[in-house]
Amino acid sequence: MAKLPVQFRLNGSERAGFVDPAGNLLDLLRRGLGDFGPKYGCGQGTCGVCTVLVDSEPQLSCLTLAISCEGKQIETASGMADGPNLHPLQQAFMDNFAAQCGFCTPGMLTAARALLTKNPNPTRDEVVEAISGNICRCTGYEPIIAAILAAAAGGAGMRRA
Amino acid sequence: MLDVRSCATLSEAAGILSGDRQALLIAGGTLVMRDVNEGRLTEGTLLRVTDPAFRQVNAGGARVEIGAGVTMAAVLANRDLAYLHAAARAIGGPAIRTMATIGGNLFAETPYGDFTVALLALGAEVVVQAGYGSGRAVPLEDFLAGRERGGAGQAQGLVTAVQFTRPQNPSDFLFRKISRVKPKGISVLSIAAHLPASGGRLVQPRVAYGAMAPVPMRARGVERVLDGKPLDQAAIQAAKQAALEGTRPATDAIASDWYRREILPVHLGRLLAGEPR
Numbered sequence: 208m209a210k211l212p213v214q215f216r217l218n219g220s221e222r223a224g225f226v227d228p229a230g231n232l233l234d235l236l237r238r239g240l241g242d243f244g245p246k247y248g249c250g251q252g253t254c255g256v257c258t259v260l261v262d263s264e265p266q267l268s269c270l271t272l273a274i275s276c277e278g279k280q281i282e283t284a285s286g287m288a289d290g291p292n293l294h295p296l297q298q299a300f301m302d303n304f305a306a307q308c309g310f311c312t313p314g315m316l317t318a319a320r321a322l323l324t325k326n327p328n329p330t331r332d333e334v335v336e337a338i339s340g341n342i343c344r345c346t347g348y349e350p351i352i353a354a355i356l357a358a359a360a361g362g363a364g365m366r367r368a
Numbered sequence: 369m370l371d372v373r374s375c376a377t378l379s380e381a382a383g384i385l386s387g388d389r390q391a392l393l394i395a396g397g398t399l400v401m402r403d404v405n406e407g408r409l410t411e412g413t414l415l416r417v418t419d420p421a422f423r424q425v426n427a428g429g430a431r432v433e434i435g436a437g438v439t440m441a442a443v444l445a446n447r448d449l450a451y452l453h454a455a456a457r458a459i460g461g462p463a464i465r466t467m468a469t470i471g472g473n474l475f476a477e478t479p480y481g482d483f484t485v486a487l488l489a490l491g492a493e494v495v496v497q498a499g500y501g502s503g504r505a506v507p508l509e510d511f512l513a514g515r516e517r518g519g520a521g522q523a524q525g526l527v528t529a530v531q532f533t534r535p536q537n538p539s540d541f542l543f544r545k546i547s548r549v550k551p552k553g554i555s556v557l558s559i560a561a562h563l564p565a566s567g568g569r570l571v572q573p574r575v576a577y578g579a580m581a582p583v584p585m586r587a588r589g590v591e592r593v594l595d596g597k598p599l600d601q602a603a604i605q606a607a608k609q610a611a612l613e614g615t616r617p618a619t620d621a622i623a624s625d626w627y628r629r630e631i632l633p634v635h636l637g638r639l640l641a642g643e644p645r
Binding site: 337 | 369401402462
């Protein structure tokens with residue numbers, strides 16, 4: 208069966224690729240476009256490591272039909288830093304030792320970015336809820352929660368979330 | 369190989385679904401794409417519905433209609449549906465809720481499908497459109513019975529919407545999901561209850577369970593002992609004693625059938641008494 212073209216903005220740049228009709232967005236991002244930020248974890252919507260923003264809303268790219276993203280704005284963790292300057296959330300993750308193996312980190316950052324865009328001053332409970340679809344098997348979550356709260360306190364939500 | 373086809377109207381999608389056994393609707397993708405990713409679904413046609421009617425909500429009047437393509441996030445953003453927010457929030461994390469739809473939840477296999485439990489307690493009807501005709505409303509309970517008989521519940525046509533009568537008093541509607549992982553986990557079980565009262569006595573209460581049978585079920589024994597009674601300690605005790613009537617829970621990775629039976633009366637009692645978990 209013929210592959211289908213799909214075009215969208217990825218982290219601010221116009222990108223296009225060809226996909227199997229039922230191909231998922233994650234495959235296109237990683238294999239087609241070389242964006243290795245989002246990861247393939249469970250493939251079932253359980254782990255959250257493939258989380259990306261589609262028109263500013265968090266979605267699981269492994270469960271998203273690539274062709275449904277035609278004309279949309281896709282943002283991944285790879286687009287958060289501005290050259291050598293880390294996004295405040297990334298900096299807060301470093302400062303708070305919020306990554307150990309790092310596999311969950313792109314999904315955590317993206318989920319946190321979605322939260323701070325809508326809610327620049329979240330409570331701890333709101334942070335916990337925002338990352339409730341993302342699994343981390345290393346940190347016990349506390350450093351991640353602390354990092355997101357620290358980023359919010361530093362104005363990450365207002366500046367560049 | 370899998371093909372994907374976009375349908376501009378509900379009728380077009382319903383016509384294809386009725387005529388092609390290998391056609392499958394995809395809305396949010398949280399169920400269908402799992403099967404694609406795991407290689408369980410490799411042949412046929414996935415249908416996408418772009419008709420705006422599929423995502424429409426009419427919640428302001430006495431009769432509520434929610435399009436099958438409405439997401440959990442859209443339910444949470446709708447103030448007129450505040451009584452359903454606890455049930456919508458029980459579905460996954462924020463990313464899942466951006467994607468997962470009301471219609472998809474009707475097909476989620478146990479122990480998933482918690483939103484459907486809430487709809488069952490509200491006495492919802494499912495609008496099913498077969499072929500190119502107009503949709504017909506089917507009681508959710510009958511729809512679920514059909515799903516249990518027919519496996520995945522396909523070949524019934526296209527589910528276009530759910531309808532129900534809005535609770536006159538939103539505080540009469542209660543929902544609770546019990547999971548081991550906090551704040552979010554897969555259901556050990558879920559309970560929804562619509563408890564309208566008149567003159568201090570319950571009138572035709574409806575109680576539903578998730579994960580206590582192969583599909584969400586009515587707790588008819590509980591409804592029977594509560595009907596016409598004030599919601600006092602005696603009624604709650606009677607409800608707890610009747611809680612297990614008709615239940616057929618499974619043993620799965622989340623809980624054993626024994627455990628589900630053990631904790632159901634406890635959580636039902638707490639829900640009815642307005643106690644925290």
